[in-house]
Structures are given as C-alpha cells and as structure tokens.
Amino acid sequence: xxxxxxxxxxxxxxxxxxxxxxxxxxxxxxxxxxxxxxxxxxxxxxxxxxxxxxxxxxxxxxxxxxxxxxxxxxxxxxxxxxxxxxxxxxxxxxxxxxxxxxxxxxxxxxxxxxxxxxxxxxxxxxxxxxxxxxxxxxxxxxxxxxxxx
Amino acid sequence: xxxxxxxxxxxxxxxxxxxxxxxxxxxxxxxxxxxxxxxxxxxxxxxxxxxxxxxxxxxxxxxxxxxxxxxxxxxxxxxxxxxxxxxxxxxxxxxxxxxxxxxxxxxxxxxxxxxxxxxxxxxxxxxxxxxxxxxxxxxxxxxxxxxxxxxxxxxxxxxxxxxxxxxxxxxxxxxxxxxxxxxxxxxxxxxxxxxxxxxxxxxxxxxxxxxxxxxxxxxxxxxxxxxxxxxxxxx
Numbered sequence: 001x002x003x004x005x006x007x008x009x010x011x012x013x014x015x016x017x018x019x020x021x022x023x024x025x026x027x028x029x030x031x032x033x034x035x036x037x038x039x040x041x042x043x044x045x046x047x048x049x050x051x052x053x054x055x056x057x058x059x060x061x062x063x064x065x066x067x068x069x070x071x072x073x074x075x076x077x078x079x080x081x082x083x084x085x086x087x088x089x090x091x092x093x094x095x096x097x098x099x100x101x102x103x104x105x106x107x108x109x110x111x112x113x114x115x116x117x118x119x120x121x122x123x124x125x126x127x128x129x130x131x132x133x134x135x136x137x138x139x140x141x142x143x144x145x146x147x148x149x
Numbered sequence: 150x151x152x153x154x155x156x157x158x159x160x161x162x163x164x165x166x167x168x169x170x171x172x173x174x175x176x177x178x179x180x181x182x183x184x185x186x187x188x189x190x191x192x193x194x195x196x197x198x199x200x201x202x203x204x205x206x207x208x209x210x211x212x213x214x215x216x217x218x219x220x221x222x223x224x225x226x227x228x229x230x231x232x233x234x235x236x237x238x239x240x241x242x243x244x245x246x247x248x249x250x251x252x253x254x255x256x257x258x259x260x261x262x263x264x265x266x267x268x269x270x271x272x273x274x275x276x277x278x279x280x281x282x283x284x285x286x287x288x289x290x291x292x293x294x295x296x297x298x299x300x301x302x303x304x305x306x307x308x309x310x311x312x313x314x315x316x317x318x319x320x321x322x323x324x325x326x327x328x329x330x331x332x333x334x335x336x337x338x339x340x341x342x343x344x345x346x347x348x349x350x351x352x353x354x355x356x357x358x359x360x361x362x363x364x365x366x367x368x369x370x371x372x373x374x375x376x377x378x379x380x381x382x383x384x
Contacts, residue, residue, distance in 0.1 A: 015317040037293050063298060068316045070301060074308045077295040089315065100309045104293050140293045 005029075005046050007060045011068050017059055018084055025056040025090070025119050030063050030070065030101075031079035038079045041105035048109050048116075055120045077103050077142050085123035092119065092129065095136040099129060104140025111138055154182055 008014050008028070017026060029045060031038035042060060049058050063070045063078060073082055081102040083090040091099040092115070106112040114133045122130035132139070158179060165175045307313030 011316060018317040032296075035296050037295055040293075070298075071303050071306070072308050072313065072316050074301045074310060076298060076300060078298055087317070089309070104295055140295065142295050 005042065005049060005058055005060050007062070009062065009065050011066050014061060014066055014069055017057075019087055021057050021084070022086060024054075024085075025116055025123065026084040027056055027058040027116070028082045028084070029058070029060050029079055030066075030073065030075050030082065031060070032062060032064070033060070035078055037105050041079045041081070044106050044109050044112050048113055052113060052116050056116045073101055075101070079103075079105065083119055085119070088123075088128065090119050090123060090128065090130070092132050094132040094134065094139045096139055096141070103142055106134070107138040111135075 008017055014028070017028070027045070029038070029041060031041070033039075033042070045058050045060075049056075052058075061069070063075060069075075073080065082100070083092065083102075089100070092102065093099050094102065096103070102115075106115075111134045118130050118133050161175060161179050164170070165172065301308065303313075309315075
C-alpha cells in the first residue's frame with residue numbers, strides 16, 4: 001500500500017513544516033514530480049512512509065516553487081533530500097562531499113529505512129550530524145566540478 | 150663578444166693579483182675568443198632544440214587529452230541513445246570494474262546509465278578532462294543520470310555551506326506575534342500537561358483522546374442504566 005505523499009508548494013509551507021513537525025524526522029524531497037530519478041525516489045518514500053510514520057514525516061517539494069530554499073541548500077542536482085528534527089537541520093556523512101543533503105535516489109527501501117532510524121536515534125541523543133549506515137557503493141556519485149561550468 | 154675580450158683579460162689579471170695566484174696559470178685560464186664564440190653558437194643550438202622538444206611534448210599531451218574527451222563524449226552520446234530506446238536495459242548500480250573494462254564500447258554506457266531526465270544538460274557535460282579513463286568516469290557508475298538544475302547563485306547572500314541565516318528563521322511576512330517563544334496560552338497548556346503527568350497512569354480516562362472526532366449519536370458510557378447483570382459488571 002503506498003500513499004500519495006503530501007506536497008509543499010511555497011516557502012511559507014516549508015517554513016511551517018520545519019517549525020511545526022515535532023519529535024519526528026522531517027524529510028523534504030526537493031525535485032520535480034516528473035523527473036526520472038525523482039520518480040524512483042518518490043516511489044521508495046511513498047512505500048516506506050507508513051512503516052516510518054512513528055519516526056518520520058515526508059513531504060515533496062518542487063524546486064521551481066521555492067527558489068529561496070533551492071538556493072539556500074545549494075541544490076544543483078535533483079532529487080536532493082534534506083532532513084530536519086524539531087526545526088534543526090540534520091547533517092549526515094554519507095562518504096560524499098556534501099553532508100547537508102542526500103543527492104539522488106536510494107538503492108533499496110531498506111537503505112532509506114536504515115537511514116531514517118539512524119537520524120532519529122542520533123537526534124534523540126542530541127546529535128546534529130550522524131554517520132550514514134548505507135553502503136558507500138549504494139550512494140549515488142555526482143560531480144561537484146560541474147558547478148563551475 | 151668583441152668588447153668582452155679586453156675586459157675579460159683585465160678581470161682575469163685583477164683576480165690573479167688579488168688572490169696572488171701563480172702567474173703562469175693565468176694564461177691558461179683566459180678563454181680564447183674562438184672558443185667563446187663556439188660556446189655561444191652551441192648554446193643557441195642546444196636551447197632551440199630543447200624548446201622544440203618541449204613544445205612537441207606539450208602538443209602531444211594536448212592531443213591525448215582531446216582524444217580522451219572525445220571518447221568520453223562519444224560514450225555518453227551512445228549511452229543516451231540506448232538509454233532512451235531501451236530504458237529496461239539501463240541497469241543501475243554497476244560497479245567501477247565494468248566501466249574500466251568496457252570503456253571503448255557502448256556496452257558500458259548501456260549498463261551504466263538510466264534514462265536521463267534532462268538530456269540536454271547531460272549531453273553537454275563530457276566529464277572532467279583527464280588522461281586517466283577509469284576512475285574519472287565514477288560519475289556514471291551509479292546508474293543515475295541526475296538532472297542538473299544549475300549552479301545556485303546567491304549573489305552574496307550565502308547558503309547552508311557558508312552558514313547563512315536559514316530561510317525558516319527569516320521572518321519577512323507580517324507576523325502578529327512579535328514575541329519569541331511560546332505564547333501565554335501555550336504556556337498554560339504546557340502547565341496542564343505537566344499536571345497530567347503527575348497523575349497516576351492507571352487512573353480512569355488517562356488514555357482519553359481529547360482530539361478524536363465523535364459522531365452525533367455518541368453517548369458517554371456510564372454503566373448499566375438498564376440494570377442487567379451484577380453490580381460489579383458495571384465497571
């Protein structure tokens with residue numbers, strides 16, 4: 001059973017989500033609904049949302065609708081997923097150069113579930129940055145060099 | 150060179166005087182004009198030859214780089230075509246080993262890339278210019294052609310990496326409450342919650358869900374109005 005994931009379509013709505021989601025990991029997927037890799041990722045998010053509902057709240061955000069956030073999080077590739085807990089941006093070390101967001105899709109639903117659990121537990125213990133439990137081979141590689149071109 | 154001959158003799162003589170060297174040796178140390186001329190000519194020739202060799206080496210390196218880039222571009226093009234025609238063939242998550250061994254063919258591209266969401270961007274990016282051909286194609290290995298949506302220029306405002314103020318903390322719109330922190334009513338609610346926690350957990354109605362919606366016909370249960378059964382059953 002996969003539910004339709006809720007969407008945030010303005011800066012105000014994103015602000016509201018960040019400030020009001022309490023005691024659970026807030027997952028914001030930045031991307032476009034029609035993009036191929038976003039579709040892959042959204043499928044995983046939708047299928048796991050119910051099982052993770054005690055630990056996480058998931059929203060989809062269209063990068064075109066929130067330019068302030070697209071710029072602030074320096075989102076050059078989509079999908080990019082950002083995590084929060086009680087209004088605080090959570091950083092994750094995936095072994096890739098950028099700890100502020102997860103770029104690309106997950107290989108399996110289990111990878112995403114494991115990541116949420118680690119973020120949740122870390123947040124409960126007061127950590128602002130956690131180590132990703134995902135096998136580095138399953139982390140999508142992307143080239144930051146493109147930013148200069 | 151002509152003007153240097155007398156100066157050379159004078160300086161040699163001076164050096165001999167100052168250092169009281171053996172006069173007989175001096176003549177042998179003075180460099181004859183012809184030898185000097187010869188030296189100059191040889192020097193020019195050697196220098197020209199060296200410069201020529203260096204230029205040739207640099208041109209060769211440039212050609213190698215261009216060749217590597219061309220091959221990378223071709224591989225990406227082939228991959229895109231195949232990826233669009235046969236998306237089912239695009240298997241993600243291939244490891245580096247496959248990339249290195251099938252670099253010259255289109256095989257690697259077929260195995261390595263999924264359908265690109267925004268093909269125009271991916272097609273124009275041939276990858277970093279490098280003579281190495283294996284590890285530098287790591288950007289393809291994951292099987293995800295990520296859509297590039299552009300370098301995020303902030304015109305000096307900063308972003309998450311530079312520690313700029315997060316957008317959710319910038320209050321631009323009109324907010325009726327100017328105070329920071331919870332309002333008075335929220336504070337009262339909090340006090341109530343604290344009181345609740347102090348009550349025994351097994352008390353009646355401890356798990357009452359105040360927010361649940363009830364239908365019009367709902368009535369509270371107050372036990373055995375019509376008095377069937379024993380008294381203890383009215384709990």
